[in-house]
Amino acid sequence: MSEIRFTDQHEWVRVDGDVATVGITDYAQEQLGDVVYVELPEVGKSIAAGEEAAVVESVKAASEVYAPVSGDVVEVNADLEAAPGGVNEDAMGKGWFVKLKLSDKSELSKLMDEEAYKSFVEGLA
Amino acid sequence: MSAPHIDETLQVTPLHALHIELGAKMVPFAGYDMPVQYKDGVLAEHLHTRTAAGLFDVSHMGQAWIEGPDFETVAKALETLVPGDILGLAPGAIRYTLLLNDKGGIRDDLMVTWPAEPARANSIFIIVNAACKEADFAHIAANLPAGISLKPIADRALIALQGPKAVEVFARFAPAAAEMIFMTAKAIDVAGIPCLVSRSGYTGEDGYEISVPEKDAVALTKKLLGEPEVKPIGLGARDSLRLEAGLCLYGHDIDETTTPIEAALGWVIGKRRREEANFPGAKIILDQIANGVTRKRVGLLPEGKAPAREGTEIVGGDKIIGTITSGGYGPSVAGPIAMGYVATDFSKVGTDVELMVRGKGRPAKVVAMPFTEKRFHKTK
Numbered sequence: 001m002s003e004i005r006f007t008d009q010h011e012w013v014r015v016d017g018d019v020a021t022v023g024i025t026d027y028a029q030e031q032l033g034d035v036v037y038v039e040l041p042e043v044g045k046s047i048a049a050g051e052e053a054a055v056v057e058s059v060k061a062a063s064e065v066y067a068p069v070s071g072d073v074v075e076v077n078a079d080l081e082a083a084p085g086g087v088n089e090d091a092m093g094k095g096w097f098v099k100l101k102l103s104d105k106s107e108l109s110k111l112m113d114e115e116a117y118k119s120f121v122e123g124l125a
Numbered sequence: 126m127s128a129p130h131i132d133e134t135l136q137v138t139p140l141h142a143l144h145i146e147l148g149a150k151m152v153p154f155a156g157y158d159m160p161v162q163y164k165d166g167v168l169a170e171h172l173h174t175r176t177a178a179g180l181f182d183v184s185h186m187g188q189a190w191i192e193g194p195d196f197e198t199v200a201k202a203l204e205t206l207v208p209g210d211i212l213g214l215a216p217g218a219i220r221y222t223l224l225l226n227d228k229g230g231i232r233d234d235l236m237v238t239w240p241a242e243p244a245r246a247n248s249i250f251i252i253v254n255a256a257c258k259e260a261d262f263a264h265i266a267a268n269l270p271a272g273i274s275l276k277p278i279a280d281r282a283l284i285a286l287q288g289p290k291a292v293e294v295f296a297r298f299a300p301a302a303a304e305m306i307f308m309t310a311k312a313i314d315v316a317g318i319p320c321l322v323s324r325s326g327y328t329g330e331d332g333y334e335i336s337v338p339e340k341d342a343v344a345l346t347k348k349l350l351g352e353p354e355v356k357p358i359g360l361g362a363r364d365s366l367r368l369e370a371g372l373c374l375y376g377h378d379i380d381e382t383t384t385p386i387e388a389a390l391g392w393v394i395g396k397r398r399r400e401e402a403n404f405p406g407a408k409i410i411l412d413q414i415a416n417g418v419t420r421k422r423v424g425l426l427p428e429g430k431a432p433a434r435e436g437t438e439i440v441g442g443d444k445i446i447g448t449i450t451s452g453g454y455g456p457s458v459a460g461p462i463a464m465g466y467v468a469t470d471f472s473k474v475g476t477d478v479e480l481m482v483r484g485k486g487r488p489a490k491v492v493a494m495p496f497t498e499k500r501f502h503k504t505k
Contacts (some may be wrong), residue, residue, distance in 0.1 A: 034168035036454040059167040059454045
Protein backbone atom coordinates (compact mmCIF):
# COMPACT_ATOMS: atom_id res chain seq x y z
CA MET A 1 0.00 0.00 0.00
CA SER A 2 1.59 3.28 -1.11
CA GLU A 3 1.12 6.57 0.67
CA ILE A 4 1.36 10.07 -0.81
CA ARG A 5 2.55 13.22 0.92
CA PHE A 6 2.90 16.86 -0.17
CA THR A 7 5.14 19.84 0.55
CA ASP A 8 4.14 23.50 0.73
CA GLN A 9 6.41 23.97 -2.34
CA HIS A 10 3.98 21.81 -4.35
CA GLU A 11 6.05 18.65 -4.62
CA TRP A 12 4.50 15.24 -4.02
CA VAL A 13 6.20 12.08 -2.77
CA ARG A 14 4.73 8.61 -3.09
CA VAL A 15 6.32 5.90 -0.95
CA ASP A 16 6.47 2.21 -1.82
CA GLY A 17 8.57 0.28 0.69
CA ASP A 18 11.75 2.32 1.05
CA VAL A 19 11.57 4.00 -2.37
CA ALA A 20 10.03 7.46 -2.72
CA THR A 21 8.87 8.75 -6.11
CA VAL A 22 8.95 12.55 -6.34
CA GLY A 23 7.11 14.92 -8.66
CA ILE A 24 5.34 18.27 -8.74
CA THR A 25 1.62 18.62 -8.18
CA ASP A 26 -1.05 19.32 -10.74
CA TYR A 27 -1.46 22.76 -9.18
CA ALA A 28 2.26 23.42 -9.69
CA GLN A 29 2.28 22.35 -13.34
CA GLU A 30 -0.72 24.55 -14.02
CA GLN A 31 0.99 27.54 -12.41
CA LEU A 32 4.18 26.88 -14.39
CA GLY A 33 2.50 26.52 -17.74
CA ASP A 34 4.09 24.61 -20.60
CA VAL A 35 7.15 22.75 -19.39
CA VAL A 36 9.90 22.91 -22.02
CA TYR A 37 12.93 21.54 -20.15
CA VAL A 38 13.63 19.29 -17.19
CA GLU A 39 17.05 18.81 -15.62
CA LEU A 40 17.42 15.64 -13.57
CA PRO A 41 20.12 14.61 -11.07
CA GLU A 42 22.68 11.83 -11.53
CA VAL A 43 21.65 8.40 -10.32
CA GLY A 44 23.50 7.70 -7.07
CA LYS A 45 23.48 11.32 -5.87
CA SER A 46 22.52 11.86 -2.22
CA ILE A 47 19.98 14.60 -1.69
CA ALA A 48 18.85 15.95 1.68
CA ALA A 49 15.26 16.97 2.30
CA GLY A 50 14.72 20.54 1.08
CA GLU A 51 17.65 20.45 -1.35
CA GLU A 52 17.29 20.85 -5.08
CA ALA A 53 16.44 17.52 -6.72
CA ALA A 54 15.64 18.73 -10.23
CA VAL A 55 14.94 21.82 -12.29
CA VAL A 56 11.77 22.41 -14.28
CA GLU A 57 11.55 25.19 -16.86
CA SER A 58 8.60 26.76 -18.61
CA VAL A 59 8.89 29.08 -21.62
CA LYS A 60 9.25 31.98 -19.23
CA ALA A 61 11.11 30.79 -16.13
CA ALA A 62 13.11 28.12 -14.32
CA SER A 63 11.99 26.62 -11.00
CA GLU A 64 13.67 24.23 -8.61
CA VAL A 65 12.07 20.98 -7.55
CA TYR A 66 13.06 20.29 -3.94
CA ALA A 67 13.41 16.83 -2.44
CA PRO A 68 10.54 16.39 0.05
CA VAL A 69 12.59 13.73 1.87
CA SER A 70 16.26 12.72 2.05
CA GLY A 71 17.68 9.83 0.06
CA ASP A 72 19.89 8.55 -2.74
CA VAL A 73 18.69 8.88 -6.33
CA VAL A 74 17.97 5.37 -7.63
CA GLU A 75 16.18 6.31 -10.85
CA VAL A 76 15.29 9.40 -12.91
CA ASN A 77 12.47 9.81 -15.39
CA ALA A 78 14.53 10.02 -18.59
CA ASP A 79 11.32 10.23 -20.63
CA LEU A 80 10.97 13.84 -19.48
CA GLU A 81 14.26 14.82 -21.10
CA ALA A 82 12.84 14.02 -24.53
CA ALA A 83 9.23 14.98 -23.74
CA PRO A 84 9.14 17.53 -20.88
CA GLY A 85 5.47 18.23 -21.64
CA GLY A 86 4.76 14.96 -19.78
CA VAL A 87 4.86 17.05 -16.61
CA ASN A 88 1.82 19.01 -17.84
CA GLU A 89 -0.01 15.97 -19.13
CA ASP A 90 0.26 13.80 -16.02
CA ALA A 91 2.03 15.61 -13.19
CA MET A 92 0.89 13.16 -10.52
CA GLY A 93 1.72 10.04 -12.56
CA LYS A 94 3.91 9.65 -15.64
CA GLY A 95 5.37 13.11 -15.06
CA TRP A 96 7.40 12.03 -12.00
CA PHE A 97 10.97 13.33 -11.71
CA VAL A 98 13.11 11.10 -9.47
CA LYS A 99 13.02 8.01 -7.24
CA LEU A 100 14.89 8.23 -3.96
CA LYS A 101 15.93 5.43 -1.63
CA LEU A 102 14.69 6.82 1.67
CA SER A 103 17.31 7.45 4.32
CA ASP A 104 14.92 8.60 7.05
CA LYS A 105 11.31 7.48 6.83
CA SER A 106 10.32 9.63 9.79
CA GLU A 107 10.67 12.74 7.58
CA LEU A 108 7.40 11.77 5.91
CA SER A 109 5.42 12.64 9.02
CA LYS A 110 6.41 16.31 8.61
CA LEU A 111 4.67 16.49 5.22
CA MET A 112 1.03 17.14 4.40
CA ASP A 113 -1.39 14.37 3.56
CA GLU A 114 -3.70 14.69 0.56
CA GLU A 115 -6.49 16.38 2.48
CA ALA A 116 -4.17 18.89 4.16
CA TYR A 117 -2.55 19.77 0.81
CA LYS A 118 -5.95 20.20 -0.81
CA SER A 119 -7.03 22.76 1.77
CA PHE A 120 -3.56 24.39 1.58
CA VAL A 121 -4.05 24.97 -2.17
CA GLU A 122 -7.59 26.21 -1.67
CA GLY A 123 -6.21 28.73 0.79
CA LEU A 124 -3.92 30.12 -1.93
CA ALA A 125 -6.74 31.11 -4.28
CA MET B 126 2.75 31.50 -7.59
CA SER B 127 -0.51 33.36 -7.51
CA ALA B 128 -4.00 33.05 -8.90
CA PRO B 129 -5.66 35.62 -11.20
CA HIS B 130 -6.37 38.80 -9.30
CA ILE B 131 -6.98 42.50 -9.63
CA ASP B 132 -4.48 44.56 -7.73
CA GLU B 133 -6.01 47.91 -6.92
CA THR B 134 -2.67 49.69 -7.23
CA LEU B 135 -2.34 48.55 -10.84
CA GLN B 136 -3.74 50.36 -13.84
CA VAL B 137 -5.94 48.53 -16.31
CA THR B 138 -6.38 48.82 -20.08
CA PRO B 139 -9.80 49.23 -21.76
CA LEU B 140 -9.65 45.48 -22.53
CA HIS B 141 -9.08 44.37 -18.93
CA ALA B 142 -12.54 42.90 -18.34
CA LEU B 143 -12.35 41.08 -21.67
CA HIS B 144 -9.04 39.46 -20.68
CA ILE B 145 -10.65 38.12 -17.50
CA GLU B 146 -13.66 36.91 -19.48
CA LEU B 147 -11.30 35.09 -21.87
CA GLY B 148 -9.68 33.26 -18.96
CA ALA B 149 -6.38 35.13 -18.96
CA LYS B 150 -3.83 34.70 -16.22
CA MET B 151 -3.15 38.29 -15.17
CA VAL B 152 0.20 39.60 -13.93
CA PRO B 153 1.54 43.02 -13.02
CA PHE B 154 3.58 44.51 -15.86
CA ALA B 155 4.88 48.10 -16.03
CA GLY B 156 2.23 49.19 -13.54
CA TYR B 157 -0.63 47.50 -15.41
CA ASP B 158 -2.59 44.34 -14.70
CA MET B 159 -1.90 42.49 -17.96
CA PRO B 160 -2.61 39.04 -19.46
CA VAL B 161 0.55 36.90 -19.45
CA GLN B 162 -1.32 34.04 -21.12
CA TYR B 163 -4.80 32.76 -21.88
CA LYS B 164 -6.16 29.21 -21.57
CA ASP B 165 -4.06 27.70 -24.37
CA GLY B 166 -0.78 28.71 -22.74
CA VAL B 167 2.37 30.45 -23.95
CA LEU B 168 3.58 27.64 -26.21
CA ALA B 169 0.34 27.27 -28.17
CA GLU B 170 -0.16 31.05 -28.33
CA HIS B 171 3.33 31.55 -29.74
CA LEU B 172 2.92 28.87 -32.39
CA HIS B 173 -0.56 30.13 -33.28
CA THR B 174 0.86 33.60 -33.99
CA ARG B 175 3.51 32.05 -36.29
CA THR B 176 0.96 29.99 -38.22
CA ALA B 177 -2.28 32.02 -38.15
CA ALA B 178 -2.96 35.32 -36.34
CA GLY B 179 -2.57 36.50 -32.78
CA LEU B 180 -4.26 39.46 -31.13
CA PHE B 181 -2.34 41.39 -28.47
CA ASP B 182 -3.46 44.14 -26.09
CA VAL B 183 -0.61 46.64 -25.97
CA SER B 184 -2.70 49.52 -24.65
CA HIS B 185 -0.27 49.96 -21.76
CA MET B 186 2.23 51.45 -24.19
CA GLY B 187 2.47 55.23 -24.41
CA GLN B 188 0.90 56.97 -27.39
CA ALA B 189 1.34 60.69 -27.97
CA TRP B 190 1.21 63.45 -30.56
CA ILE B 191 3.97 65.95 -30.95
CA GLU B 192 2.35 68.98 -32.57
CA GLY B 193 3.75 72.18 -33.99
CA PRO B 194 3.29 74.70 -36.77
CA ASP B 195 4.42 72.28 -39.47
CA PHE B 196 6.13 68.90 -39.90
CA GLU B 197 9.59 70.27 -40.55
CA THR B 198 9.64 72.26 -37.32
CA VAL B 199 8.33 69.31 -35.29
CA ALA B 200 10.74 66.84 -36.92
CA LYS B 201 13.72 69.11 -36.26
CA ALA B 202 12.72 69.44 -32.60
CA LEU B 203 12.43 65.66 -32.19
CA GLU B 204 15.77 65.16 -33.95
CA THR B 205 17.50 66.91 -31.04
CA LEU B 206 16.54 63.90 -28.88
CA VAL B 207 16.92 60.94 -31.27
CA PRO B 208 19.55 59.88 -33.85
CA GLY B 209 17.06 58.89 -36.56
CA ASP B 210 16.35 60.77 -39.77
CA ILE B 211 12.91 62.07 -38.82
CA LEU B 212 12.97 64.99 -41.26
CA GLY B 213 13.37 62.49 -44.10
CA LEU B 214 10.19 60.58 -43.30
CA ALA B 215 7.76 60.31 -46.18
CA PRO B 216 4.10 61.01 -45.36
CA GLY B 217 2.67 57.89 -43.75
CA ALA B 218 6.10 56.40 -42.95
CA ILE B 219 7.07 54.90 -39.59
CA ARG B 220 10.60 54.84 -38.21
CA TYR B 221 12.06 52.90 -35.28
CA THR B 222 14.33 55.17 -33.28
CA LEU B 223 15.89 55.73 -29.85
CA LEU B 224 15.69 58.42 -27.21
CA LEU B 225 19.30 58.93 -26.18
CA ASN B 226 20.95 60.45 -23.12
CA ASP B 227 24.01 62.72 -23.26
CA LYS B 228 26.35 59.75 -22.95
CA GLY B 229 24.75 57.99 -25.91
CA GLY B 230 22.88 55.58 -23.64
CA ILE B 231 19.37 54.53 -24.59
CA ARG B 232 16.54 56.15 -22.59
CA ASP B 233 13.91 54.22 -24.58
CA ASP B 234 13.15 52.83 -28.02
CA LEU B 235 10.12 54.13 -29.88
CA MET B 236 8.12 54.21 -33.10
CA VAL B 237 7.79 57.56 -34.84
CA THR B 238 5.16 58.15 -37.53
CA TRP B 239 4.42 61.10 -39.78
CA PRO B 240 0.73 60.64 -40.57
CA ALA B 241 -0.17 60.99 -44.24
CA GLU B 242 -3.51 62.65 -43.50
CA PRO B 243 -3.52 66.41 -44.27
CA ALA B 244 -5.29 67.15 -40.98
CA ARG B 245 -2.31 65.66 -39.11
CA ALA B 246 0.41 67.01 -41.41
CA ASN B 247 1.80 69.19 -38.60
CA SER B 248 2.02 66.29 -36.15
CA ILE B 249 4.23 63.33 -35.35
CA PHE B 250 2.74 60.25 -33.69
CA ILE B 251 4.94 58.35 -31.26
CA ILE B 252 4.59 55.04 -29.39
CA VAL B 253 6.92 54.44 -26.44
CA ASN B 254 7.36 51.67 -23.88
CA ALA B 255 4.86 51.41 -21.02
CA ALA B 256 7.47 51.42 -18.27
CA CYS B 257 9.15 54.52 -19.70
CA LYS B 258 6.18 56.55 -20.87
CA GLU B 259 5.91 59.07 -18.07
CA ALA B 260 9.65 59.74 -18.05
CA ASP B 261 9.75 59.87 -21.87
CA PHE B 262 6.86 62.30 -22.15
CA ALA B 263 8.34 64.56 -19.47
CA HIS B 264 11.78 64.44 -21.14
CA ILE B 265 10.43 65.19 -24.61
CA ALA B 266 8.08 67.95 -23.39
CA ALA B 267 10.88 69.59 -21.41
CA ASN B 268 13.11 69.71 -24.49
CA LEU B 269 10.64 71.01 -27.06
CA PRO B 270 10.95 74.66 -28.10
CA ALA B 271 8.05 77.10 -27.72
CA GLY B 272 5.27 76.43 -30.20
CA ILE B 273 5.72 72.65 -30.17
CA SER B 274 3.94 70.50 -27.63
CA LEU B 275 3.65 66.86 -26.63
CA LYS B 276 0.10 65.61 -26.06
CA PRO B 277 -0.21 62.17 -24.45
CA ILE B 278 -3.08 60.18 -25.91
CA ALA B 279 -4.95 58.71 -22.97
CA ASP B 280 -8.23 57.93 -24.73
CA ARG B 281 -7.01 55.38 -27.26
CA ALA B 282 -6.26 51.69 -26.83
CA LEU B 283 -3.56 49.92 -28.85
CA ILE B 284 -4.00 46.41 -30.15
CA ALA B 285 -1.77 44.35 -32.42
CA LEU B 286 -2.81 41.71 -34.93
CA GLN B 287 0.20 39.64 -35.96
CA GLY B 288 0.89 36.55 -38.02
CA PRO B 289 0.75 35.20 -41.56
CA LYS B 290 -3.08 35.40 -41.61
CA ALA B 291 -3.26 38.89 -40.09
CA VAL B 292 -3.55 40.72 -43.42
CA GLU B 293 -6.24 38.44 -44.79
CA VAL B 294 -8.28 38.67 -41.58
CA PHE B 295 -7.89 42.42 -41.21
CA ALA B 296 -8.90 43.06 -44.83
CA ARG B 297 -12.38 41.77 -43.97
CA PHE B 298 -12.83 44.86 -41.77
CA ALA B 299 -10.47 47.30 -43.52
CA PRO B 300 -9.80 46.38 -47.18
CA ALA B 301 -7.50 49.39 -47.61
CA ALA B 302 -5.06 47.99 -45.03
CA ALA B 303 -4.06 45.08 -47.28
CA GLU B 304 -2.30 47.49 -49.65
CA MET B 305 -0.13 49.04 -46.98
CA ILE B 306 3.58 48.21 -46.92
CA PHE B 307 5.58 47.42 -43.79
CA MET B 308 6.48 50.43 -41.60
CA THR B 309 3.75 52.68 -42.95
CA ALA B 310 0.64 54.00 -41.21
CA LYS B 311 -2.78 55.15 -42.36
CA ALA B 312 -5.95 56.53 -40.80
CA ILE B 313 -8.53 53.91 -41.76
CA ASP B 314 -12.03 52.96 -40.66
CA VAL B 315 -11.86 49.43 -39.30
CA ALA B 316 -15.34 47.91 -39.08
CA GLY B 317 -16.57 51.50 -39.16
CA ILE B 318 -14.32 52.60 -36.29
CA PRO B 319 -11.81 55.39 -37.03
CA CYS B 320 -8.36 53.93 -36.31
CA LEU B 321 -4.74 54.81 -36.94
CA VAL B 322 -3.38 51.60 -38.42
CA SER B 323 0.36 50.87 -38.56
CA ARG B 324 1.75 47.98 -40.58
CA SER B 325 4.33 47.00 -38.00
CA GLY B 326 4.86 44.73 -35.03
CA TYR B 327 7.06 43.10 -32.46
CA THR B 328 6.83 39.43 -33.41
CA GLY B 329 8.85 39.07 -36.62
CA GLU B 330 5.56 38.48 -38.44
CA ASP B 331 3.56 40.64 -40.79
CA GLY B 332 0.62 42.44 -39.23
CA TYR B 333 -0.77 45.63 -37.78
CA GLU B 334 -0.75 47.76 -34.68
CA ILE B 335 -4.07 49.54 -34.34
CA SER B 336 -4.63 52.70 -32.32
CA VAL B 337 -8.36 52.65 -31.59
CA PRO B 338 -10.63 54.96 -29.54
CA GLU B 339 -10.91 53.57 -26.04
CA LYS B 340 -14.71 53.35 -26.23
CA ASP B 341 -14.56 51.15 -29.35
CA ALA B 342 -11.65 48.95 -28.27
CA VAL B 343 -13.68 46.07 -26.85
CA ALA B 344 -16.03 45.97 -29.85
CA LEU B 345 -13.15 45.94 -32.35
CA THR B 346 -11.21 43.34 -30.37
CA LYS B 347 -14.27 41.08 -30.17
CA LYS B 348 -14.83 41.42 -33.93
CA LEU B 349 -11.24 40.38 -34.67
CA LEU B 350 -11.36 37.54 -32.13
CA GLY B 351 -14.56 36.37 -33.83
CA GLU B 352 -12.58 35.39 -36.91
CA PRO B 353 -11.57 31.72 -36.93
CA GLU B 354 -7.86 32.46 -37.52
CA VAL B 355 -7.50 34.79 -34.54
CA LYS B 356 -6.70 33.97 -30.91
CA PRO B 357 -5.79 36.25 -28.01
CA ILE B 358 -2.08 36.19 -27.15
CA GLY B 359 -0.55 37.18 -23.82
CA LEU B 360 2.66 38.92 -22.85
CA GLY B 361 4.43 35.56 -22.36
CA ALA B 362 4.24 34.69 -26.05
CA ARG B 363 4.86 38.33 -27.01
CA ASP B 364 8.22 37.99 -25.28
CA SER B 365 9.18 34.65 -26.86
CA LEU B 366 8.07 35.88 -30.30
CA ARG B 367 10.16 39.07 -30.12
CA LEU B 368 13.17 37.13 -28.79
CA GLU B 369 13.01 34.71 -31.73
CA ALA B 370 12.76 37.76 -34.01
CA GLY B 371 15.96 39.16 -32.41
CA LEU B 372 14.16 42.32 -31.23
CA CYS B 373 15.31 44.18 -28.12
CA LEU B 374 13.26 44.45 -24.94
CA TYR B 375 13.86 47.79 -23.27
CA GLY B 376 15.21 47.52 -19.72
CA HIS B 377 16.74 44.15 -20.54
CA ASP B 378 18.64 44.20 -23.85
CA ILE B 379 19.01 47.97 -24.02
CA ASP B 380 19.04 50.65 -21.32
CA GLU B 381 20.71 53.90 -20.26
CA THR B 382 24.09 52.12 -20.02
CA THR B 383 24.08 50.63 -23.54
CA THR B 384 24.74 52.66 -26.68
CA PRO B 385 23.13 51.97 -30.07
CA ILE B 386 26.50 50.75 -31.39
CA GLU B 387 27.01 48.26 -28.55
CA ALA B 388 23.39 47.16 -29.02
CA ALA B 389 23.96 46.49 -32.77
CA LEU B 390 21.37 49.17 -33.52
CA GLY B 391 23.76 51.43 -35.44
CA TRP B 392 21.41 51.24 -38.43
CA VAL B 393 18.95 53.54 -36.65
CA ILE B 394 21.40 56.45 -37.00
CA GLY B 395 20.60 58.24 -40.24
CA LYS B 396 23.42 59.08 -42.67
CA ARG B 397 22.64 62.80 -42.50
CA ARG B 398 22.51 62.61 -38.70
CA ARG B 399 26.02 61.09 -38.61
CA GLU B 400 27.30 63.94 -40.74
CA GLU B 401 25.53 66.58 -38.68
CA ALA B 402 26.64 64.89 -35.42
CA ASN B 403 23.95 66.79 -33.49
CA PHE B 404 22.08 64.10 -31.54
CA PRO B 405 22.59 63.39 -27.80
CA GLY B 406 25.83 61.52 -27.14
CA ALA B 407 26.91 62.02 -30.77
CA LYS B 408 30.59 62.43 -29.89
CA ILE B 409 30.69 59.10 -28.01
CA ILE B 410 28.58 57.24 -30.56
CA LEU B 411 30.49 58.52 -33.60
CA ASP B 412 33.74 57.60 -31.89
CA GLN B 413 32.38 54.09 -31.37
CA ILE B 414 31.41 53.86 -35.04
CA ALA B 415 34.92 54.93 -36.06
CA ASN B 416 36.99 53.06 -33.48
CA GLY B 417 34.81 50.18 -32.38
CA VAL B 418 33.24 49.16 -29.07
CA THR B 419 34.41 46.82 -26.30
CA ARG B 420 31.18 44.81 -26.23
CA LYS B 421 28.41 43.95 -28.64
CA ARG B 422 24.91 42.52 -28.48
CA VAL B 423 24.77 39.13 -30.21
CA GLY B 424 22.46 36.16 -30.64
CA LEU B 425 23.39 32.99 -28.76
CA LEU B 426 22.29 29.47 -29.53
CA PRO B 427 22.84 27.00 -26.66
CA GLU B 428 23.86 23.60 -27.99
CA GLY B 429 21.96 21.51 -25.45
CA LYS B 430 18.36 21.82 -24.39
CA ALA B 431 18.82 23.87 -21.21
CA PRO B 432 17.53 27.43 -21.52
CA ALA B 433 19.96 30.13 -20.35
CA ARG B 434 18.07 32.99 -18.74
CA GLU B 435 18.69 36.72 -18.33
CA GLY B 436 21.73 37.30 -16.07
CA THR B 437 23.54 34.12 -17.13
CA GLU B 438 27.29 34.68 -17.41
CA ILE B 439 28.95 34.05 -20.76
CA VAL B 440 32.42 32.51 -20.66
CA GLY B 441 35.01 32.56 -23.47
CA GLY B 442 38.68 31.60 -23.20
CA ASP B 443 38.22 30.75 -19.49
CA LYS B 444 37.08 34.29 -18.68
CA ILE B 445 33.70 35.88 -18.15
CA ILE B 446 33.19 37.84 -21.37
CA GLY B 447 29.57 38.82 -21.09
CA THR B 448 26.04 38.36 -19.79
CA ILE B 449 22.78 37.18 -21.27
CA THR B 450 20.13 39.93 -21.36
CA SER B 451 17.21 37.86 -22.71
CA GLY B 452 17.05 34.11 -22.81
CA GLY B 453 14.57 31.31 -22.80
CA TYR B 454 12.87 28.74 -24.95
CA GLY B 455 11.96 29.54 -28.54
CA PRO B 456 8.82 27.56 -29.37
CA SER B 457 9.31 27.89 -33.16
CA VAL B 458 13.03 27.14 -32.90
CA ALA B 459 11.99 24.24 -30.60
CA GLY B 460 14.95 24.88 -28.34
CA PRO B 461 16.71 27.41 -26.18
CA ILE B 462 17.70 30.82 -27.61
CA ALA B 463 19.26 33.91 -26.07
CA MET B 464 20.79 37.31 -26.70
CA GLY B 465 23.35 39.15 -24.69
CA TYR B 466 26.46 41.28 -24.68
CA VAL B 467 29.91 39.76 -25.26
CA ALA B 468 33.39 41.22 -25.50
CA THR B 469 33.91 42.28 -29.12
CA ASP B 470 36.62 39.62 -29.65
CA PHE B 471 33.91 37.00 -29.11
CA SER B 472 31.14 38.65 -31.12
CA LYS B 473 31.80 37.05 -34.51
CA VAL B 474 29.10 34.68 -35.76
CA GLY B 475 30.24 31.09 -35.19
CA THR B 476 32.32 31.83 -32.08
CA ASP B 477 32.12 29.12 -29.41
CA VAL B 478 31.32 30.27 -25.88
CA GLU B 479 30.02 28.70 -22.68
CA LEU B 480 26.93 29.71 -20.73
CA MET B 481 27.13 29.28 -16.96
CA VAL B 482 23.76 27.71 -16.14
CA ARG B 483 23.46 26.55 -12.51
CA GLY B 484 27.22 26.65 -12.06
CA LYS B 485 27.98 24.50 -15.07
CA GLY B 486 29.47 25.74 -18.35
CA ARG B 487 27.30 24.72 -21.28
CA PRO B 488 28.41 25.12 -24.91
CA ALA B 489 26.74 27.72 -27.11
CA LYS B 490 27.49 29.51 -30.38
CA VAL B 491 27.28 33.15 -31.37
CA VAL B 492 24.69 33.29 -34.16
CA ALA B 493 23.07 35.86 -36.43
CA MET B 494 19.59 37.03 -35.52
CA PRO B 495 16.66 36.65 -36.10
CA PHE B 496 16.41 33.03 -34.96
CA THR B 497 13.38 32.66 -37.21
CA GLU B 498 12.73 34.05 -40.67
CA LYS B 499 11.14 37.50 -40.78
CA ARG B 500 8.07 37.76 -42.94
CA PHE B 501 7.43 41.45 -43.43
CA HIS B 502 5.45 42.85 -46.33
CA LYS B 503 8.07 45.07 -47.96
CA THR B 504 6.74 45.63 -51.45
CA LYS B 505 3.34 46.23 -52.99
